[in-house]
Amino acid sequence: MKPTIRDVARMAEVSISTVSRVMNAPNSVVESKRNRVMEAVERLRYQPNSFARGLIYKKSFTLGLLIPDIENLYFAGVIRGMQDACIKLGYSLMICNTDRDKERLLSYIDNFHEKQVDGIVFASDFLYPEYHDKLVGCRIPFVLVSSHSDEFDIPSVEVDDEAAAYDAVKFLIDLGHKDIGMIGFNHDNSVSGPPRYEGFVRALTESGLQQNIVKSKYASHRFEHAYQAAHELFTDYPELTAVFCVADEFAMGTISYLKDRNILVPGQVSVIGFDNLRMSGMFIPKLTTIAQPIYELGYRAAEKLHELLTTGEVQVLNEKMEHKLIVRESTREK
Known part of the structure; x- marks a missing residue:
């Protein structure tokens, strides 16, 4: 039979509450009792019951994660x-x-x-008022990852999407490209779509290439949608020599479309992505992209939620993590 907390308490000759304190706040128990409890735990091979632990401390020691698309490789890194x-x-x-x-x-x-659940991480989606009101009404603390709220003061961790997109397009301009297009997220259902578009616009405007701003098409988060958007983009603007894609999956869809039309990448068209998914270094050609610290975003979101749960506040409300340009094979000088 599996040993219980009562068995540990009996062997150590202490109360059940003392065993619980040793398991969860060992420094609150005098050394002699703590040593007896730990010796009993080892001899019995006792494993604390998380449900009982939750009853004592009024916590489940469980966090929830809400993600919009578990098939998207980006979220695999966040989850990890x-x-x-x-x-x-x-x-x-x-x-x-x-x-x-x-x-x-x-x-x-x-x-x-x-x-x-003790708290929730809300990933890569709009925090609509009804979501906010539901979470607040349920009294569940939460933080945002790869998202933010302009309306509510909610802890968040993300990259600076506008600055990252600017760096991507500026890189293409510095390579000598002047006919540059964009495949972006549909702004109606994307948190990062508008700021990445703004970065695209700012880079073009600063370089005197405002005429390219209209050379953009939108897709709904998946490869096949980007493939169709690339078809529409190059049908309308066949003169393009470079494309900024707001996601690596979009870049892969664009390159696949160009390959099917016998258009060389990067020989005739340079393509840059955004995210630095694992697949971006395996794809042919290997993707030049803006790297988000995907794993670190997920890790930091959990840490931030833990900070909120244990102290009732966070030191940095809206935290920005660093992005990085990764140059590979899908871009070249014009």
Whole structure:
């Protein structure tokens, strides 16, 4: 039979509450009792019951993660980072895939509330007022990752999307490209779409290439949508010699379209992506891209939520992490 906390207490000749304190706040117990408890734990091979622990401390030691698309490789990195941080901090992790469906997301918040999660990380989606009101009404602390809120003071961690997009387009301009297009996110359902478009506009405007601003098409987060957007872009603007894509998956869709039309990348058209997914270094040609610290974003989001849960506040409300230009094979001088 699996040993219980009562067995440990009996062997160590202490109370059950003393065993609990040794498990969760060892410095609050005198050394002699602490040593007896730890010896009993080792002899019995006792593993603390997380449910019982939750009853004592009124915590589930579980965090929730809401992500919009679990098939997107970007979120695999975020999940890995958050999971590793949870292991370090003593939490379990529950993941829900929302598909950017409002009713589903609201129902998941209810589910998290029923499961008594301690806090939630809300990833890469708009914080609509109904989401905010639901979370606040359920009294669930939460932070945003790869997102932010202009309306509410919610802790967040992300990159500077506008500055990162600017750096990508400026790199193409510095290579000598003047006919530059963009494949971006549909602004109606994207947090990062508008600021990345603004970075595209700023780089072109500063370089006197305002005429290129109209040379942009929009897609809805997937490879096949980017493929179609690339078809529309090059049908309207066949003179383009470079394309800025706001996601690596979009860059891959664009390159696949160009390959099917026997247009060489980077021989005739340079393509730059955004994210630095693992696949970006495996794709042919290897992608030049803007690297987000994807793993670190997930890890930091969990740390930030833990800080909020343990202290009631965070030192840095809206945290920006560094991006980096990674030059590979999909771009060249004009």
